[in-house]
Amino acid sequence: MNLQDIRNDLEHRLPKERFDHVIRVTETAMELAGKVGVSVEKAEIASLFHDYAKFMDRKELLELLQRDEEYELYSQYHSELWHAPVGALLAKEKYGVEDEDILQAIRYHTTGRAGMSDLEKVIYIADLIEPGRKFPGVADLRQRIEGESLEDQMTECIQHTFKFLVHQYAVIFPKSFDCYNEHVRRRKEQ
Numbered sequence: 001m002n003l004q005d006i007r008n009d010l011e012h013r014l015p016k017e018r019f020d021h022v023i024r025v026t027e028t029a030m031e032l033a034g035k036v037g038v039s040v041e042k043a044e045i046a047s048l049f050h051d052y053a054k055f056m057d058r059k060e061l062l063e064l065l066q067r068d069e070e071y072e073l074y075s076q077y078h079s080e081l082w083h084a085p086v087g088a089l090l091a092k093e094k095y096g097v098e099d100e101d102i103l104q105a106i107r108y109h110t111t112g113r114a115g116m117s118d119l120e121k122v123i124y125i126a127d128l129i130e131p132g133r134k135f136p137g138v139a140d141l142r143q144r145i146e147g148e149s150l151e152d153q154m155t156e157c158i159q160h161t162f163k164f165l166v167h168q169y170a171v172i173f174p175k176s177f178d179c180y181n182e183h184v185r186r187r188k189e190q
């Protein structure tokens with residue numbers, strides 16, 4: 001697989017701002033992967049694809065999502081979440097990505113899930129804290145997770161996301177609850 005081809009493809013598919021975000025997520029993920037002993041190569045591929053389907057129109061997204069085994073579940077939640085499973089599908093079908101860990105990292109980068117692999121956590125965290133993110137509290141979040149274990153970083157990130165979602169009265173995807181509960185439970189047991 002030629003990663004430059006993916007970059008060129010992304011540059012045409014995504015608005016500049018989103019393309020730049022993908023590049024920053026990729027840099028952040030590769031750096032984090034290197035620090036925590038995750039494959040830097042896999043981190044690069046997963047992050048390049050993570051928002052691959054982000055700007056597809058809703059109808060096209062829905063058509064692709066219908067082929068997904070979790071269609072029933074995703075279709076009940078906000079369409080903002082759909083680009084993640086569809087991105088994994090396109091990575092597999094258009095670029096022949098077969099590595100399940102990479103595909104899961106693309107699939108769960110928005111929601112998280114219980115039992116995430118280290119690669120999945122790296123992509124989730126990098127997506128949230130890449131240097132271009134400007135949401136309130138991001139500087140504090142970056143500071144809190146600096147130098148912490150990957151597990152602890154993930155716990156802080158999922159907690160941050162939950163606080164944000166609850167504050168917005170957002171409907172929360174059930175797998176995100178599983179992710180949150182797993183991390184909070186682990187922390188309480190420590």
Ligand SMILES: [Fe+2]
Nearest residue numbers: 050051109110
């Ligand atoms: Fe995304």
Ligand SMILES: [Fe+2]
Nearest residue numbers: 025050051127
């Ligand atoms: Fe993203």
